Amino acid sequence: xxxxxxxxxxxxxxxxxxxxxxxxxxxxxxxxxxxxxxxxxxxxxxxxxxxxxxxxxxxxxxxxxxxxxxxxxxxxxxxxxxxxxxxxxxxxxxxxxxxxxxxxxxxxxxxxxxxxxxxxxxxxxxxxxxxxxxxxxxxxxxxxxxxxxxxxxxxxxxxxxxxxxxxxxxxxxxxxxxxxxxxxxxxxxxxxxxxxxxxxxxxxxxxxxxxxxxxxxxxxxx
Amino acid sequence: xxxxxxxxxxxxxxxxxxxxxxxxxxxxxxxxxxxxxxxxxxxxxxxxxxxxxxxxxxxxxxxxxxxxxxxxxxxxxxxxxxxxxxxxxxxxxxxxxxxxxxxxxxxxxxxxxxxxxxxxxxxxxxxxxxxxxxxxxxxxxxxxxxxxxxxxxxxxxxxxxxxxxxxxxxxxxxxxxxxxxxxxxxxxxxxxxxxxxxxxxxxxxxxxxxxxxxxxxxxxxxxxxxxxxxxxxxxxxxxxxxxxxxxxxxxxxxxxxxxxxxxxxxxxxxxxxxxxx
Numbered sequence: 001x002x003x004x005x006x007x008x009x010x011x012x013x014x015x016x017x018x019x020x021x022x023x024x025x026x027x028x029x030x031x032x033x034x035x036x037x038x039x040x041x042x043x044x045x046x047x048x049x050x051x052x053x054x055x056x057x058x059x060x061x062x063x064x065x066x067x068x069x070x071x072x073x074x075x076x077x078x079x080x081x082x083x084x085x086x087x088x089x090x091x092x093x094x095x096x097x098x099x100x101x102x103x104x105x106x107x108x109x110x111x112x113x114x115x116x117x118x119x120x121x122x123x124x125x126x127x128x129x130x131x132x133x134x135x136x137x138x139x140x141x142x143x144x145x146x147x148x149x150x151x152x153x154x155x156x157x158x159x160x161x162x163x164x165x166x167x168x169x170x171x172x173x174x175x176x177x178x179x180x181x182x183x184x185x186x187x188x189x190x191x192x193x194x195x196x197x198x199x200x201x202x203x204x205x206x207x208x209x210x211x212x213x214x215x216x217x218x219x220x221x222x
Numbered sequence: 223x224x225x226x227x228x229x230x231x232x233x234x235x236x237x238x239x240x241x242x243x244x245x246x247x248x249x250x251x252x253x254x255x256x257x258x259x260x261x262x263x264x265x266x267x268x269x270x271x272x273x274x275x276x277x278x279x280x281x282x283x284x285x286x287x288x289x290x291x292x293x294x295x296x297x298x299x300x301x302x303x304x305x306x307x308x309x310x311x312x313x314x315x316x317x318x319x320x321x322x323x324x325x326x327x328x329x330x331x332x333x334x335x336x337x338x339x340x341x342x343x344x345x346x347x348x349x350x351x352x353x354x355x356x357x358x359x360x361x362x363x364x365x366x367x368x369x370x371x372x373x374x375x376x377x378x379x380x381x382x383x384x385x386x387x388x389x390x391x392x393x394x395x396x397x398x399x400x401x402x403x404x405x406x407x408x409x410x411x412x413x414x415x416x417x418x419x420x421x422x423x424x425x426x427x428x429x430x431x432x433x434x435x436x437x438x439x440x441x442x443x444x445x446x447x448x449x450x451x452x453x454x455x456x457x458x459x460x461x462x463x464x465x466x467x468x469x470x471x472x473x474x475x476x477x478x479x480x481x482x483x484x485x486x487x488x489x490x491x492x493x494x495x496x497x498x499x
Contacts, residue, residue, distance in 0.1 A: 030421050031421075031475070032275065187269040189273040
């Protein structure tokens with residue numbers, strides 16, 4: 001098992017976190033804090049000595065600033081595939097090169113455990129037909145499973161038709177949904193574990209909060 | 223047929239016919255609706271602000287809260303009785319004029335931020351209606367007119383204000399304000415269409431539409447006499463629509479889900495049962 005970097009989420013997922021050799025998809029609207037889960041996942045890997053790769057359509061400086069903003073130390077940095085500030089460039093118009101660079105990095109570090117976090121899924125879905133993206137991600141995730149790696153991908157809710165997201169969710173071993181919920185007049189940020197490899201369905205909602213000292217996940221009692 | 227009732231004179235109060243002042247009734251009703259929407263909007267905007275992690279979204283929720291707060295203060299200051307002389311008169315003058323100035327500044331500043339956000343989230347970072355070049359000259363003209371007119375209002379006597387020159391300056395002020403707000407509205411609507419972020423696109427578009435109702439209100443009410451029924455209908459109608467659009471703009475910052483109670487309740491029971499054991 002691979003720690004999520006958030007102890008309360010590890011506990012929720014059966015003490016140890018995400019399953020080995022798995023692919024996790026986090027779905028949620030913009031601004032809710034999906035990236036923070038990715039940051040903690042990468043930070044936890046760096047602390048444990050795993051090889052960590054962050055593939056992003058944003059500049060490295062933006063991601064590092066965000067990480068510091070939620071209290072994550074950037075004294076150790078992952079390897080980057082990004083739009084700027086990294087040796088390997090992330091060109092959204094060239095999906096094949098992104099996939100190739102990810103697989104190549106994983107292959108280079110095949111002796112140890114690899115953690116990959118990426119936010120390129122949604123932009124690629126916007127720029128390419130769903131059918132081609134389905135086979136693209138299907139192939140990429142299948143190739144990554146050959147190694148000891150866990151991939152953590154983000155998808156923007158509201159940017160794609162629901163059917164597209166449902167289609168993509170099928171490809172992943174675990175799906176976490178984060179969103180704001182309306183309860184009477186109140187608005188609460190909650191998340192649901194829609195599915196997770198090796199775990200029975202987890203019914204119910206969990207309240208989460210992001211602070212500068214970490215992320216907290218607790219059951220939401222109605 | 224003679225009844226006991228017809229023998230008695232009607233009670234005195236029943237012989238008076240109370241006339242309903244329709245414009246006042248509509249104005250009061252409209253104000254109540256607007257304040258209701260604003261109070262709900264402020265509460266929900268603050269809740270959303272607390273839930274967002276991203277700076278852009280938190281900032282938009284904060285600006286919306288501030289805007290709605292200033293609108294409430296500006297609306298309700300008419301209901302605060304200030305004396306017509308003495309130190310409290312001056313306090314009232316500052317309160318009423320300050321509220322109006324603050325409202326104009328917050329509207330323009332929020333709209334300006336929104337246009338810049340739309341440019342930032344545009345894939346090609348296009349300068350919508352050359353806003354980055356226009357904004358500073360527009361800000362200088364706007365600030366000069368707002369401050370100048372308010373100083374004029376405080377210094378000049380009512381007679382001087384109602385002179386031809388006073389009326390002309392007043393009309394020029396509204397022309398400038400309406401012009402800048404119209405330009406901002408256009409920039410918001412065009413910018414929203416260019417933003418790559420669908421959520422922001424919707425939120426900025428709704429803000430642009432809200433601003434357009436304000437411009438419409440300024441233009442339309444300048445052609446009718448204040449206090450008349452058409453004036454009140456236009457003012458309250460555009461007010462309600464505008465405030466509702468601002469409320470929708472806040473709520474569209476994030477798609478809201480509804481907790482499925484059966485799942486949540488069964489889950490709650492399981493959690494509570496586990497806590498008891």
